Each structure stands twice: as structure tokens, then as C-alpha cells.
Amino acid sequence: MTPQAIAAIAQLTAQVIQMAMTYYATQGKIPTLDEINANYVEIQAMIEAEKVK
Amino acid sequence: MKRLSIVMALMVMLSLWGCATFQDIWSKASSEEKARIIIYDLQITLKGTIQAGAAYVNLHPEKRIDWKAKVLPVAELANKTLRDYGTGGYTYDQITTKVAPMVAEITSITLAWGVAKEDIEVNKIELWKKLKEKKAAKEVLK
Numbered sequence: 001m002t003p004q005a006i007a008a009i010a011q012l013t014a015q016v017i018q019m020a021m022t023y024y025a026t027q028g029k030i031p032t033l034d035e036i037n038a039n040y041v042e043i044q045a046m047i048e049a050e051k052v053k
Numbered sequence: 054m055k056r057l058s059i060v061m062a063l064m065v066m067l068s069l070w071g072c073a074t075f076q077d078i079w080s081k082a083s084s085e086e087k088a089r090i091i092i093y094d095l096q097i098t099l100k101g102t103i104q105a106g107a108a109y110v111n112l113h114p115e116k117r118i119d120w121k122a123k124v125l126p127v128a129e130l131a132n133k134t135l136r137d138y139g140t141g142g143y144t145y146d147q148i149t150t151k152v153a154p155m156v157a158e159i160t161s162i163t164l165a166w167g168v169a170k171e172d173i174e175v176n177k178i179e180l181w182k183k184l185k186e187k188k189a190a191k192e193v194l195k
Contacts, residue, residue, distance in 0.1 A: 028188075030082060030086045030089055030090060031089045031090060031092075031093040032089070033089070033139040035093065036089060036092055036093060036096065036135070036136070036138070036139050037136065037139055039093065039096040039097075039100070039135075040096070040132055040133075040135065040136035040139075042100070043096065043099060043100055043103065043128075043132045044129070044132055046100070046103050046104070046107070047103065047125055047128055047129050047132065050103070050107055050110075050120070050121075050125055051121065051125060053117070
């Protein structure tokens with residue numbers, strides 16, 4: 001494994017932990033699949049609204 | 054000065070406690086639960102980026118053609134791919150390796166136009182704030 005690959009994995013791991021900490025600090029619980037689906041619907045509605053502008 | 058030192062010490066203790074609690078939760082979470090946390094966060098990032106881009110395009114209509122042709126299709130694909138995790142279409146590893154570059158592409162296009170990175174971050178912070186308020190409101194209703 002090259003030093004660049006190791007650095008990239010380390011960076012990704014740090015980002016993942018950072019993301020998870022942000023989530024946990026805000027929500028304090030594990031998101032459900034229903035919540036993920038609700039986000040999907042909301043984002044899709046935003047995209048559809050932008051398409052027709 | 055003494056009071057400030059006490060406050061600082063308390064803040065350090067609280068943040069250490071918070072990290073320890075988080076580390077505990079994170080280490081106990083299954084890989085499926087960790088996946089849901091990361092996917093949820095990617096959705097918030099996507100949402101914040103679309104909001105910042107849409108606000109920019111409203112102010113710069115000359116970018117609307119590119120917005121529709123280059124950004125929205127990628128955003129739509131990223132959104133559907135994230136949803137597909139829940140429906141079993143992809144594994145967590147496939148999702149992160151597929152979606153992270155899509156979100157990065159959208160961000161880099163909009164940043165190249167002149168959308169401020171701070172705007173995207175502000176949107177994300179606002180979205181997290183709203184989620185926190187929503188959660189607090191739900192707890193009050195319980």
C-alpha cells in the first residue's frame with residue numbers, strides 16, 4: 001500500500017468519524033430507514049422544484 | 054480569573070465526557086447502524102449543497118442551464134443511490150464510494166461558479182439545528 005493510499009484512508013476514516021460525531025451530537029440516536037427515506041423524499045422534492053424553474 | 058479557569062476546566066471535562074459517550078455509542082453500533090449514520094449525514098450534505106446552489110442560481114440566472122444540465126442530474130442520482138441503501142440496492146461500502154464523489158462533484162461545480170463554501174456549511178448547520186429542534190419538540194410531546 002502506497003503512503004498516498006494510507007493517507008487517503010486515514011483522511012476518509014477521520015471524515016467518517018467527524019460526520020458521525022456531528023450526527024450524534026445533534027440527534028443522539030441512530031437514524032432509522034424511515035428517516036433516511038423521508039430525507040430522500042424531501043431532497044427529491046427540492047430537485048423537482050428546481051427542474052421546473 | 055479563577056472563575057474563568059473553573060469554567061474552562063468544566064468545559065474540557067464536558068467535552069471529554071461527550072467524546073467518551075460518543076466513542077462508546079460508535080464502538081457498540083453495528084456496521085449497519087454506522088452505515089445509516091453516514092448515509093444520513095451525506096443526505097444533509099447533499100441538501101445543504103443543493104440549497105446553496107439554488108440560492109446562487111436565483112441570483113445568477115445565467116448559470117441555470119448548467120445547474121439543470123450538470124448539477125441536478127448528479128444530485129438526483131446521488132439522492133436515489135442513498136435511498137437505494139435502504140431498499141437493499143447497494144451495500145454501505147458501495148454507497149459511500151459511489152455517492153461521496155457525486156457530492157464532491159456537485160460541490161466543486163458550485164464552488165467553481167462562486168458559491169461560498171461557508172454558505173454550504175451554514176446551510177448544513179441550519180439543517181442540523183432544525184433537526185435538533187424537531188427532536189426536542191417531539192420529546193416535549195411525549
